[in-house]
Amino acid sequence: MTVADPVDRLLATARGEPVNEPFRVTGVMVQYYYVCKRELWFESRNLEIDRENATVVRGTRVDETAYSDKRENLHLGMISLDLLDDGRVVEVKPSSTLTEPAEMQLSYYLWYLDRVADIQRDGVLAHPRERKREPVELTTERSEKVETAIRGIHDIVSQSSPPPAEEKPFCDSCAYHDFCWC
Amino acid sequence: MDRNYHVFSDGRLERSDDTLRLVPDDDGDKQYIPIENAEAFFLHGQIDFNTRLMSFLNDRTVALHVFGWEDYYAGSVMPKRGQTSGKTVVNQVRAYEDSQHRRQLAAAIVKGSIHNMRTNVVYYNGRDHDLDSVIEDLEAAAARVDESLPIDELMGIEATAKKAYYRSFNQILPSEFQLTQREYNPPPNEINSLISFGNSLVYANCVSAIRATALDPTISYLHEPGERRYSLSLDIADLFKPVLADRVLFRLVNRNQISESDFETELGSCLLNEAGRKTYTKAFEEMLERTVEHPTLNRKVSYQYLMRLEAYKLKKHLLTGEAYDSFQRWW
Numbered sequence: 001m002t003v004a005d006p007v008d009r010l011l012a013t014a015r016g017e018p019v020n021e022p023f024r025v026t027g028v029m030v031q032y033y034y035v036c037k038r039e040l041w042f043e044s045r046n047l048e049i050d051r052e053n054a055t056v057v058r059g060t061r062v063d064e065t066a067y068s069d070k071r072e073n074l075h076l077g078m079i080s081l082d083l084l085d086d087g088r089v090v091e092v093k094p095s096s097t098l099t100e101p102a103e104m105q106l107s108y109y110l111w112y113l114d115r116v117a118d119i120q121r122d123g124v125l126a127h128p129r130e131r132k133r134e135p136v137e138l139t140t141e142r143s144e145k146v147e148t149a150i151r152g153i154h155d156i157v158s159q160s161s162p163p164p165a166e167e168k169p170f171c172d173s174c175a176y177h178d179f180c181w182c
Numbered sequence: 183m184d185r186n187y188h189v190f191s192d193g194r195l196e197r198s199d200d201t202l203r204l205v206p207d208d209d210g211d212k213q214y215i216p217i218e219n220a221e222a223f224f225l226h227g228q229i230d231f232n233t234r235l236m237s238f239l240n241d242r243t244v245a246l247h248v249f250g251w252e253d254y255y256a257g258s259v260m261p262k263r264g265q266t267s268g269k270t271v272v273n274q275v276r277a278y279e280d281s282q283h284r285r286q287l288a289a290a291i292v293k294g295s296i297h298n299m300r301t302n303v304v305y306y307n308g309r310d311h312d313l314d315s316v317i318e319d320l321e322a323a324a325a326r327v328d329e330s331l332p333i334d335e336l337m338g339i340e341a342t343a344k345k346a347y348y349r350s351f352n353q354i355l356p357s358e359f360q361l362t363q364r365e366y367n368p369p370p371n372e373i374n375s376l377i378s379f380g381n382s383l384v385y386a387n388c389v390s391a392i393r394a395t396a397l398d399p400t401i402s403y404l405h406e407p408g409e410r411r412y413s414l415s416l417d418i419a420d421l422f423k424p425v426l427a428d429r430v431l432f433r434l435v436n437r438n439q440i441s442e443s444d445f446e447t448e449l450g451s452c453l454l455n456e457a458g459r460k461t462y463t464k465a466f467e468e469m470l471e472r473t474v475e476h477p478t479l480n481r482k483v484s485y486q487y488l489m490r491l492e493a494y495k496l497k498k499h500l501l502t503g504e505a506y507d508s509f510q511r512w513w
Contacts, residue, residue, distance in 0.1 A: 045267075045269055045501055046267050046269060047267065047501070160503070161502050161503045161504070162502050172480075177479075178479060178491060178494060179494045179497075179498055180498075181478045181479050181480075182478065182479065182491045182494045182495050182498070
């Protein structure tokens, strides 16, 4: 079956329906879509990030240690999320500097749970190092924004080459920095 | 970037709790080596090790490069690759199979290699040596490099350039240390031996650099794939030999830091002895730690990291189609 709209293709793929070209979007892809489209393209090509990168090490550490007593890891098709004991979906981030990308990543999880598994949940964006938490709800407006992002992601990853490098304030801490600019 | 450790003595390298221990054969003191900041170990002596050590090095992603008889590179024990990407390998093979693409990459490597040889000659030309004719020959060779040429002709151009380049060694170096001509297997005199040893260190460092990417080390463009050992490493090493190995050689010999007593001469062969290898590797490691301001990364990078960047550049080119410009010394 040929499905034209990337959103429908993603849903069909997630539900295990037969699709000619399966289309998958992970949470991190949504995040990268808002952070850096070149990074998104690299990620879609399974380019390994530099695990020795200081920012990556810090992020992994925060992710592994925060809320370790309460969290459960839930793998659901193309997403993998953390659920806290009150049943809310939590996305743990080391810092709150890039809010929109993290919010959209979490919104995507909520959207995915709703559309694929028919599970309605609220979300929390947690910045344990800052002792800050921020609720995220899946409103109609947010749902639409998620779907627009999915179509945008599809456009980027189906290009045969990545968008050109663009200097951004956070480039220095990116795990693809040297690969991108060398 | 982590550092390399060279082991010259004979003995046993073993895991001891959470670090490494070298137990020399001659009942000397046990030495503890911090693994935390190790990139690779270079084993020059006769070393025993066991599977426990291998697993430990594997966990810490540290490589072992082994040098055997006459200090020829014998092989590497690499950590189980942390980086894999089928797509990278597929694109690597595609570029090789597409003769136009392969020639383009091979030409870029030859161009960079000649440029880096030329930089050395120009440097010494300004220091009381008359090397104008070598520079002319190198420029003539560089001018012949063209992406449309078959690989064997590109190889030929590089060989011609190298020949001219090695002519300059006899002027740069004192009269008691002459190259006469480049020979290896085994090297017949001191300078040949130093070149061979330095080149094998550059080569092994390139093996480590390539392994940090998902590139397959056997698929190469200038050298024939798998022709000898890791041929992609030979491609990349060609760019770095003049910058690393040859500069170390000139400096050590001209400053009398290496003398005839650092060699063992036997019938038809001349090789660095342990003291000589120690002196050389020390200077070589210092060279790897030198830094230079990188034009696009906006920070200083070590000479060692330049090899890693070269592997990144090639991988980026293969995956994105963005242009590949080979490493050409810019400072």
